[in-house]
Amino acid sequence: MIVNFGYVAMSEILSNASPSQTMTAQQFAKISNKDAGLKRLERIAIHNIENCLRLLKHNNAHDICFFRFSSRLIPLVNHPLTEGWKYERPLIPLLREVGEYVSSHNMRVGFHPDHFVVLNNSDDEILNRSLQTLLYHYKLLKAMNIDPTHRCVLHIGGKKEGKVQGLEAFIENFSNIPSSLSKMIILENDDTVYNLEDALYLGEKLGIPVVLDLHHHDVNYGECHLIELWPRIIKTWEGSPLPVKIHISSPKSSPEDKRHHDYINKDRLLQFLEMARGSSKSIDVMIEAKKKDKALFKLMEELKLEKGCEFISQATIQFNRT
Template sequence: MDQSYSFRLGYVAMSVMLSNASPSQTMTVKQFEQIPDRDAAVRKLERIAISNLQNCLRIIKHNKAHQISFFRLSSKLVPLANHPLTEGWKYEKALAPFLKELGDFIKQEEMRVGFHPDHFVVLNNRSKDILQQSLRTLMMHYKLLKGMGISPIHRCVLHVGGKKEGREAGLEQFIENFSMIPRPIQEMIMLENDDMNYPLEDVLYLGEKLHIPVVFDLHHYDVLHESSDLLSLWKRVVLTWKDSPLPIKMHVSSPKEGKNDRAHHDFIDEQRLYEFLRLIEGTVEHLDIMIEAKQKDASLLRLTEALSDMEGVHVRNPSSIYMMNRVLS
């Protein structure tokens, strides 16, 4: 088999194929405050978090059954963990056996997992309060990974943030704030191009300057970019991963309606992905592709089947797909 490179597919946080398996059950601040006994309220949070972790393990085992070894964990596993109301709550100790069980299975099956904290985690804001809240949230992710026994290095994807003061100022503020972040949190971060504020060129500027791996998002690039020379930009993306212990990672989604729609479709446009996979031949040996589609695992399995019909694609399973070298006449 004269292969060019291999890749595997992953999906995000929840399964649409499993019933009653949400890893993102929560409690609102109002519900927490309505319980007069704070200790009782915290115990309820722990019960919800344990249920989330058990459901996450169910999903991971479901993934194993379908030979899926790449998965994004929900950032909502532990509700209100980073809220001021729960300050002092040692959730990582209360959840230790459940985190260990989850982590042990992930490591046993040699799966790649990570997080993508929500848009409230912003590292380029001038506000010290916003920065501190973002760091609290990142510390929660760090503690969860440590509790699972999984190396935190390059496990959290972030966007650059807002551009209220302009793109240039936003980039420089990111650099300044990043220098104040504890080293273990710095090492946890990857940066992704977005579809509103910071195109791939900006993210590469930060990734190259600060030695942060860049997660390329194809949909975001299609919606927002400056250079149409995607191959040159991609080669720069690859170089940002040269010191990472993990394979190069990218995101793929498809517009819901129309070419430039930012909303995500239920499924993936396999033709657009195939075009990209052909474009980057010869630049990588392996690639991890995270699917961001509304139909989650169903979308992944549908895409796997579609790719198997593409010229030069050899599919063994979702974690073992090969692009074959083109025969040039």
Template structure:
């Protein structure tokens, strides 16, 4: 049997007034004449985001959700070029530790997915430099939480620049300047337009990076079901990871807007995938990327609770029989 654990991304549609992504633009920052007062305001916003993150983790624990993606927007303007002297970690130390302790106590797997502007294969040195700054922020947040950083940050390969082979090799070249501590943190995901499962596997196998398989992205890229031939290779990329394999699950908004994520998960599409991988792994974590966030998770569990091919474990986990 295979254990399937479901998770959701960053925001809750069920928990009110709990945004972990409150922000402040640099223009707003500049309008506060006292720079120290402006920094204190940034810190208050960051603390509010951490407070709501803890609320979201409590929400997860209450509903037996063991998988949650942290927002990458916890600290507004953390890496802005005009604020490089700001030690943003110092005032957040205690709150980060509380979050990490709670996640560990309740066995909630947490990770990050930086925004699309984090490009390790960029043609521009300043973009690569900024990307490394952003990844360092994620590293520091995880360390501040007391969470082992290994394989906690999933990324896309980056820009294709209409030259797939060269873009892949540029990733390899740039990987050499990524600090080892940050390399350990990275997982790679196939995308829906630029880099296929095969492309991403090339990098993962060459550099020793786990591949996070996105089923919807694969279908959007190929419009076929021919992914099973890669499954054993995908599993092998996880052989040295301390964490069980993870994947992303979403459903097309419509046939016309196939690449766009739907509000909810098509359970039939999901189980088409699960039936193929059943028994190949002891446990798999599935991050739901749906517009309705945790509501989509609850709806999916409600839809499948009477299926004869599963046994429910708890509010967000089940056995595939």
């Protein structure tokens, strides 16, 4: 089984390479000329995207072909203060350059919009804001000339009216949103409300791939063991152009701690890989550790000492442990 490792959004090694620099709404409101304010936002966005390209080149130097983009590449998108801003137009050449780099180096990239993107809410205003955020991610991917299919990880949402009602509201709303946006979505189990069985209920019913978050499962599990659920997860990816994907992080202190550690507990990862061995030709593993690429490099050094981990590249292994 081939296992590719990636990390999230920012580097702990590269200096001055943040792809998430921003301007607050308060700062923007103080600029008397709106056009001048939008130009300043445009300059920030260009700087963020240039840094994103730097990160991709850093990743390529270390054979990392799996990466999550920051959702904050363009500040104050869809804010009432920037209403009518055609933010993508001046950025298309640079975004196209990013997409060409991704394609030419065969990288898998995607997004994980913030938790306020909620598709199971009955409030039309909240749902519309969520769809506008998804449209923003769609525009970024299209400008990069990257197929948006299954590039956005979402949580199921809240349970204001109860968990069962939340699941049914997701089904109703998902069925009514534009297919261009619904095709982007993959679902992840969360650490508090909707466990892996809930995500699979929706994934199987609606044809959405399910991303296993191993840490979330460990702190918020249902009635079934992971070994029973894993084949069902694999099956949700059968119609996807992308390989099966999981998220890993480690608790900061006790096993029940929902907070993320700086680094990854390799033993828990190896335990999962032993369970999953032979179930799929490849798995892409997104590291959600506080130390980002440092955590990835540390994990790779630790795996070099483990039997059954044959290194194909600096960030990809063939797992053969029996």
